[in-house]
Amino acid sequence: AGEETSTDAVAVRPVSWQPGGDRIRLIGPDGVDVLDRDSIECLVASDGPRRVRFALRLADDEHVVGFGERYHALDQRGEVLDARVFEQYKGQGHRTYLPVPFAIVIGRTRSWGFHVVTSHRTWYDVGASRPDRIIVEAAVGPEGGDGGAGDGRLTLRLYAGEPAEVLRQFLTETGQPTPPPSWVFRPWMSGNEWNTQARVLAEVRRSLAEQIPVGVVVIEAWSDESTFVAFRDARYPVHHDGAPHRLADFEFPADGAWPDPKAMVDELHAAGVKVLLWQIPLVPTDRGDSGQGAAHLATMTERGYAVREADGSPYRNRGWWFPGALLPDWTNPEAKRWWLEKRRYLVEELGIDGFKTDGGEHPWGDELRYFDGSRGSASNNLFPVWYAAAYHELMRSAGRPPVTFSRAGFTGSAAFPLHWAGDEDSTWEAFRSSIIAGLTAAASGIFFWGWDLAGFSGDIPDPELYLRAAAAACFTPIMQYHSEYNHHRRPSNDRTPWNIAERTGRPEVLTVFRRFAQLREQLVPYLAAQAERSVATGKPLMRPLFFDHPHDP
Numbered sequence: 001a002g003e004e005t006s007t008d009a010v011a012v013r014p015v016s017w018q019p020g021g022d023r024i025r026l027i028g029p030d031g032v033d034v035l036d037r038d039s040i041e042c043l044v045a046s047d048g049p050r051r052v053r054f055a056l057r058l059a060d061d062e063h064v065v066g067f068g069e070r071y072h073a074l075d076q077r078g079e080v081l082d083a084r085v086f087e088q089y090k091g092q093g094h095r096t097y098l099p100v101p102f103a104i105v106i107g108r109t110r111s112w113g114f115h116v117v118t119s120h121r122t123w124y125d126v127g128a129s130r131p132d133r134i135i136v137e138a139a140v141g142p143e144g145g146d147g148g149a150g151d152g153r154l155t156l157r158l159y160a161g162e163p164a165e166v167l168r169q170f171l172t173e174t175g176q177p178t179p180p181p182s183w184v185f186r187p188w189m190s191g192n193e194w195n196t197q198a199r200v201l202a203e204v205r206r207s208l209a210e211q212i213p214v215g216v217v218v219i220e221a222w223s224d225e226s227t228f229v230a231f232r233d234a235r236y237p238v239h240h241d242g243a244p245h246r247l248a249d250f251e252f253p254a255d256g257a258w259p260d261p262k263a264m265v266d267e268l269h270a271a272g273v274k275v276l277l278w279q280i281p282l283v284p285t286d287r288g289d290s291g292q293g294a295a296h297l298a299t300m301t302e303r304g305y306a307v308r309e310a311d312g313s314p315y316r317n318r319g320w321w322f323p324g325a326l327l328p329d330w331t332n333p334e335a336k337r338w339w340l341e342k343r344r345y346l347v348e349e350l351g352i353d354g355f356k357t358d359g360g361e362h363p364w365g366d367e368l369r370y371f372d373g374s375r376g377s378a379s380n381n382l383f384p385v386w387y388a389a390a391y392h393e394l395m396r397s398a399g400r401p402p403v404t405f406s407r408a409g410f411t412g413s414a415a416f417p418l419h420w421a422g423d424e425d426s427t428w429e430a431f432r433s434s435i436i437a438g439l440t441a442a443a444s445g446i447f448f449w450g451w452d453l454a455g456f457s458g459d460i461p462d463p464e465l466y467l468r469a470a471a472a473a474c475f476t477p478i479m480q481y482h483s484e485y486n487h488h489r490r491p492s493n494d495r496t497p498w499n500i501a502e503r504t505g506r507p508e509v510l511t512v513f514r515r516f517a518q519l520r521e522q523l524v525p526y527l528a529a530q531a532e533r534s535v536a537t538g539k540p541l542m543r544p545l546f547f548d549h550p551h552d553p
Contacts, residue, residue: 015045023052028158032112034058035156036133042152049140049152056114056134059107061553064126064134065544066103066113068410069096069421069441071433074544076103076126083122085381085408087319087361090423090457092433097361097422098409099381100444101138102170104163106546108553113166115173117155119381119410141366141377163547167445168538175415177447177535181401182528183274183353184418184448186215187517188480191494192456195221195232196257197264203496204273210498212514213521217268218356218405218482220278222258226293228279229342231258238292242299244341247349265351274353276405277346281359281387282317282325300326305335307376307383308369318364327362330386331379332371340394347398354403355391360384361408384408388416405478409446417448418478426455426495431469438476442540448531449542450478452495457484460493463506467513470497474516477527477541 020042026035039055058064063075067083070076071092083099101116103124116122118138125135140152157173159166171177189207194200200219207214224232229245233256236249252259265275283300287293300306306314306326317325328339346352363383368376384406392402406413407422421437424430434451441449454461454469461469473479481495492499497513500506527541534541539548546552 015043015050017041017053018044020049020052023049023153024054025153025155026158027155029160032158032160034112034114034158039133039135051137051139052152052154053135053137054156055130056136058105058127058132058134060132061109062105062107063546064103064105065440065443065546066100067124067440068100068102068444069098069419069437069446070094071096071421071437074436074439076124078126078128080123080125080128082124083116083381085361085384085410087321087359087408088422089320090425090430092422092437097407098384098413098419098441098444098446100409100411100413102411102444104166104443106163106550108551111161111163111166111546111550113159113163113170115157115159115170115411117157119378121377121381139377141375163443163550164538166538167443167540171414171445171538174445175412177414177417177445179528179531179535180403180417180448182524183215184403184478185520185524185527185531187213187520188216188218188450188478189214189496190218190220190480190482191496192220192483192485193488193492193494194219197259197261201264201267203494204268204271206498207496208271210510210514212497212510212517214271214273215521215524216274216276216353216480218276218278218480220356221485222277224293226284226287226291227296227342228283229346230292231261233257236292238290238295240295240298242296242303242338245345247345262350269351275351276354276356276403277352278356278358279343279391280322281357281383282322282327282362284322285316285324285326297326299338300328300335303334303338304371305329305332305338307363309365310367310369312369315363315365315368317362319362321359322362325362327383329371330383330390331374335371336390336393340390343391343394344398347395347400353400354395354405356405357388357391358407360387360406381410382412385410385412385416388413392416414445414447417446419446419449420478420480421449421451423457423484424452424455425458426461426465427458428465430455431465431472435472438542439544442543443547447534447540447542448477450476450480452482453480454495456482456495460495460500460503463500463504463509466495466497466500467509470513470516474520474523475542477531479517479520 036055043051088095120139123137235251363380366377395402453473486493501509
């Protein structure tokens with residue numbers, strides 16, 4: 001129910017399940033004898049195989065953890081879920097921005113793991129229908145089961161060893177995380193209504209005056225939201241050929257929202273604060289027929305830089321957020337270079353330290369076409385991985401340590417840190433879900449993770465929730481707060497500790513938050529050292545206890 005339809009699938013008749021013993025390429029140690037070979041089936045249509053289904057044996061005492069970032073439970077035994085990148089605004093349930101077709105199975109006497117080597121959508125019945133089986137179903141298509149073989153076969157990798165060893169093997173094959181620069185472990189601050197230079201500087205200055213350390217400020221509402229390249233209110237010549245601008249091309253009105261972005265960044269840097277700018281991987285189509293945004297749309301269309309429909313026309317975003325927008329095709333080297341060069345001045349001239357790479361869930365539809373010849377069925381899940389990888393490439397080419405803060409991802413995302421848990425309300429239920437998300441993400445290789453402590457949406461958290469979340473965030477890989485756009489209604493819904501204190505009439509909020517922020521600052525050298533150890537050992541910084549006590553029931 002609720003699955004996307006594919007124009008390719010409409011004419012496929014008839015279909016039937018057939019024995020498929022030859023459909024699985026099994027790679028792994030002989031000691032992990034869990035594949036039920038009699039269970040292998042293949043759904044075959046008139047034009048070839050469509051899905052492969054098989055079962056893995058599950059012992060009575062075994063627990064199953066992984067499948068990417070999951071919000072509903074740590075142990076997936078008894079659950080039914082899929083692995084498809086999905087944008088779910090709050091209340092994620094079984095949906096996730098960051099699925100991974102990988103899991104670790106932990107019992108009293110052994111642990112093992114499996115990876116369904118595919119970027120197609122997969123489904124999992126983890127002991128729900130049959131208590132002694134994990135039933136796996138995977139889509140295959142014209143590109144093959146693993147996105148390129150073309151023969152409808154599926155590769156299944158099995159791993160043996162303690163949980164950390166299983167995870168280390170998986171990351172060795174799919175992309176090892178690199179420890180980020182130590183400054184990412186300092187306290188972060190952000191607010192979606194901080195949409196002027198004066199407001200950003202005022203919030204950072206207030207924090208420092210309150211003796212609450214700031215390591216990073218994320219500026220979300222900075223751009224014109226047409227190009228996501230130019231500061232709002234900036235004046236500059238339109239480059240109709242889509243060529244990049246340099247800082248000297250921009251005139252910043254003294255009475256505008258951002259009168260001197262370079263001076264702002266310089267002041268923040270002088271105070272020891274790093275700066276990240278918000279990004280989204282699309283170009284809106286509803287911002288008028290003139291200006292730089294329109295020129296970008298024309299360039300993407302004329303040069304074939306956008307993800308395409310089956311008929312060759314540019315795909316228009318089908319999601320609720322920025323509907324109709326065009327998406328850059330990261331598999332096209334020219335399109336990727338064109339996109340990144342527009343942002344180079346932000347890094348090389350303005351001194352931006354990284355990007356909040358939001359979104360990434362926008363390509364919908366199996367029938368979409370990419371420059372490299374793949375279809376949406378194989379590449380939509382990989383879109384957010386390529387997105388973060390591209391920005392890492394930009395930062396490295398500018399001689400800067402690559403830092404992105406991504407919401408979406410898939411297999412391979414571990415190599416492009418950092419990540420956060422996405423959108424949540426300020427409730428105790430969402431707090432619980434977020435901690436589960438961090439633990440499941442970690443068990444899937446996402447080591448450098450955080451969440452909007454105490455939630456970013458809805459009514460402000462009460463002091464108890466806010467401070468309990470701040471205490472927890474002090475001991476997670478990324479400690480940051482953020483608040484949703486509130487249309488400048490008053491009172492403010494900012495999640496700054498001083499606003500929570502003022503709104504609730506509880507001045508002790510500032511005192512307690514200050515204590516944890518200062519403690520976090522003292523932990524930075526320790527966290528940086530542990531990050532190195534984490535990558536070397538396969539034990540995430542934030543981890544379920546089974547990584548250290550795997551056979552303790």
